[in-house]
Amino acid sequence: MxxxxxxxxxxxxxxxxxxxxxxxAEADAPLLPGVHGEVLQARPLALDLPAKHVLQLRFAGAGLHLDLRDAQGRHLRRLAENGRGVQTATWFSQGAQQEQLWVTPAQPGAKPLAYDLRVLNSWASAGPQPLPAEKAQMGARLAALQQALARGEGAAATQAFWREAQQRGTPWVEPWADGKVLVSFVWRDQGNTNVRLFGSPSGNHNPLQRLAGSDVWWTSAVMDPRSHLSYAFAPDVPQLPAAQAAQQRRMVLATMQRDPLNRQPFPARPWSGAQDRFQGRSSLVLAQAPPQPWVQTRAGVPQGKLTRHSVDSGIxxxxxxxxxxxxxxxxxxxxxxxxxxxxxxxxxxxxxxxxxxxxxxxxxxxxxxxxxxxxxxxxxxxxxxxxxxxxxxxxxxxxxxxxxxxxxxxxxxxxxxxxxxxxxxxxxxxxxxxxxxxxxxxxxxxxxxxxxxxxxxxxxxxxxxxxxxxxxxxxxxxxxxxxxxxxxxxxxxxxxxxxxxxxxxxxxxxxxxxxxxxxxxxxxxxxxxxxxxxxxxxxxxxxxxxxxxxxxxxxx
Incomplete structure (x- = not known):
């Protein structure tokens, strides 16, 4: 050269x-014990998952998926997908009595496939803790719900709110001052202790607050009508001890999932195979957002050839x-x-x-x-x-x-x-x-x-x-x-x-x-x-x- x-x-x-x-680049981060081997068909892994720990795994396995299943073998979450190379995954473990890790071939085959799974980090946690509310503007629809709750219309008012949200989709977008819009992100309570918004315009994983007397969690942002971004919710983010504060921000990855009432997932096709709410994010594309005309499939357009290779580096x-x-x-x-x-x-x-x-x-x-x-x-x-x-x-x-x-x-x-x-x-x-x-x-x-x-x-x-x-x-x-x-x-x-x-x-x-x-x-x-x-x-x-x-x- x-x-x-x-x-x-x-x-x-x-x-x-x-x-x-x-x-x-040549060495792994400090690792705890893991497992490796070969599989011909789907099977659970012999890894003793500790309860009430946030686990971060590293998985390598060409042609294989890594899934989390419950004790009855039912799918909970895809942690790693074939074709994406070496991957990491983070989640809040409920323990080996309630969860199992499964390695699953992407396609049936006649030859065993090798895998390697290691525990990169394991953080003990007492679980989620309440978060202080942050100031946010309340839009007209949430204000109307708040007023109905004050009049004692509790259950009927919240049920009507969620029916409307289901019909129109979320988040709520309302006109605001100076040509801006107010975007309200809402999450329905599932016994949650806290909820954070991943991908918020502030970039700060804003906490949602619960509307008193209801099952509605919410936060909002004043946004330019040309905005487009993806977002997700992280309910019950586990809290780490004060000594591990530097790791706390990444704990949103342990529970992050799509908005269940948003009709536009990103990517448009979530991961293949077993679908779950943890795959991908949700899209927010406001009315004046710039178009993306080359992203969609078009009939009659010739398709180039995409080929996967494996390249070694001596350097x-x-x-x-x-x-x-x-x-x-x-x-x-x-x-x-x-x-x-x-x-x-x-x-x-x-x-x-x-x-x-x-x-x-x-x-x-x-x-x-x-x-x-x-x-x-x-x-x-x-x-x-x-x-x-x-x-x-x-x-x-x-x-x-x-x-x-x-x-x-x-x-x-x-x-x-x-x-x-x-x-x-x-x-x-x-x-x-x-x-x-x-x-x-x-x-x-x-x-x-x-x-x-x-x-x-x-x-x-x-x-x-x-x-x-x-x-x-x-x-x-x-x-x-x-x-x-x-x-x-x-x-x-x-x-x-x-x-x-x-x-x-x-x-x-x-x-x-x-x-x-x-x-x-x-x-x-x-x-x-x-x-x-x-x-x-x-x-x-x-x-x-x-x-x-x-x-x-x-x-x-």
């Missing part, structure tokens, strides 16, 4: 700070799933390299988006290499700027893509991702512009810095880059609901800061902001917008009516 001046500069700055992270010492997509009917003229295959194959329909964009004439035929993570732990070590991961991409993955007939020039290659995936995409544009001439970043985590450094490493790296700066083109997307809290800059602010620095260095930047949050529901639309902006900029600038969902609110 030839080291360009900017690659050498970046690697020197990062090497000391990230050597510990790079090493972490990282691990293996990962990598998916290739080849467009139908024409040789590829561009290449998309996209991170987090667990989401961009299963939740976000990336192949369908590419099929539709090409069929609309908005893109040339685009191939894709969709890169999975070796494990959730490896993702946290590899995607934040890491010289060894950049070497894997440049020296192993891209030559492999060339062997598959997918390689393109840097000008016709887009590296893309969301969150940490957006961060690593900008890092690869920085270190390997000879491979990646376009960066598509969705809510990139530009707050990141190595331990001990001030936030914003990526901004400083591009600012300090020696001239001449490589002519990498950028598409930066962030949400209004991704602002910082507690005096710290968040994703929205740090994306703006990076855009300003890139422009000051003379680079082409398309910047977009939307009334959304850190959310795949938004990113599935923004992915197509970014690809058109980078690979067909003349058409993007023409403001084609089919691109009306790409306007956003930010400056270009």
């Amino acid at each position: 030839t080291h360009t001046p900017w690659a050498a500069h970046c690697a020197a700055v990062l090497l000391a700070a990230t050597c510990s992270l790079a090493g972490a 990282l010492g691990n293996r990962r799933d990598v998916w290739t997509y080849v467009p139908a009917g024409a040789d590829p003229q561009a290449l998309l390299v996209l991170f987090d295959a667990h989401a961009y194959v299963h939740d976000v329909p990336t192949p369908r988006i590419l099929d539709n964009l090409v069929a609309d004439g908005l893109l040339p035929p685009v191939a894709a290499v969709i890169v999975g993570n070796a494990s959730p732990e490896a993702r946290d070590a590899e995607l934040p700027p890491n010289p060894r991961f950049a070497r894997f991409i440049a020296e192993e993955l891209m030559p492999w893509a060339r062997s598959q007939g997918l390689a393109q020039t840097a000008r016709r290659t887009v590296v893309a991702g969301s969150s940490y995936g957006g961060l690593v995409s900008s890092y690869l544009g920085l270190t390997h512009p000879e491979l990646f001439g376009n960066v598509l970043s969705l809510s990139g985590s530009y707050w990141w810095a190595p331990p001990g450094e001030a936030p914003g490493w990526m901004q400083r790296a591009w600012q300090a880059l020696p001239a001449p700066v490589p002519a990498v083109r950028f598409y930066l997307d962030a949400g209004w609901y991704e602002t910082g809290r507690g005096g710290r800059e968040g994703i929205l602010e740090t994306n703006r800061a990076l855009a300003d620095i890139l422009r000051a260095r003379g680079l082409s930047v398309t910047q977009r902001e939307y009334a959304s949050g850190h959310d795949y529901l938004h990113w599935q639309g923004a992915l197509g917008c970014g690809l058109v902006a980078l690979l067909a900029p003349a058409r993007y600038d023409m403001k084609d009516e089919r691109l009306q969902g790409c306007v956003g609110a930010g400056a270009s």
Whole structure:
């Protein structure tokens, strides 16, 4: 590999700070005992589940699902699904007398399939505790219910409320001042001690409050009518001891589930096999939300070929799933390299988006290499700027893509991702512009810095880059609901800061902001917008009516 001046500069700055992270990619986090073996048909696992503990498991098993069943063998919850690589799952255990873990083949077969299950963490908990109420605006419908309760109409009033909610769907959306709307999220009491809202506009897992004298839990937010996001409820979030306060925020994952009265799940097709309320989230798409015209299946549109591969890395010492997509009917003229295959194959329909964009004439035929993570732990070590991961991409993955007939020039290659995936995409544009001439970043985590450094490493790296700066083109997307809290800059602010620095260095930047949050529901639309902006900029600038969902609110 030839080291360009900017690659050498970046690697020197990062090497000391990230050597510990790079090493972490090869090793598991501290593990408690688990089980491994082979299965030919569904069977329970011999793991003694402790009662009243929040358990976090790590499961690997190609061709297998991991399910939670009750003592009678009835399905409770799918914890891991075939095809998503190594996965983690978190839940509040009721103990081995009431629950069992089952390994289930995705399809009947004649050959045993190997699995490995380990307990990453086990937190003792006394169970859920009441949460203090937070101030929230009460809409007209809830206010009417409150008044009816005050008149002593209790049961009849709440039954009428829930009948209406069932008929119209939730959440409740009502007009508000200054062109805004009030969105009220409601949950029906099931003997709950607390309920949190995951994916709320504040990003803070807001607690719901119970309407006195009723079975109605509620919270609300004043929102822009262009908003779209996904959300879920977490009832009876278990409380950890004060000594483990740093882990408390993630406890919402133990009970998180869809809104039972919302008719729009996300993803539109929850996980395959046994369905349960814990799969996926619920969608909130307000009246003026930008359309996402390339996400839906269309009759008559030729479908490209999606293929799953297993790719080894000698540099990282691990293996990962990598998916290739080849467009139908024409040789590829561009290449998309996209991170987090667990989401961009299963939740976000990336192949369908590419099929539709090409069929609309908005893109040339685009191939894709969709890169999975070796494990959730490896993702946290590899995607934040890491010289060894950049070497894997440049020296192993891209030559492999060339062997598959997918390689393109840097000008016709887009590296893309969301969150940490957006961060690593900008890092690869920085270190390997000879491979990646376009960066598509969705809510990139530009707050990141190595331990001990001030936030914003990526901004400083591009600012300090020696001239001449490589002519990498950028598409930066962030949400209004991704602002910082507690005096710290968040994703929205740090994306703006990076855009300003890139422009000051003379680079082409398309910047977009939307009334959304850190959310795949938004990113599935923004992915197509970014690809058109980078690979067909003349058409993007023409403001084609089919691109009306790409306007956003930010400056270009």
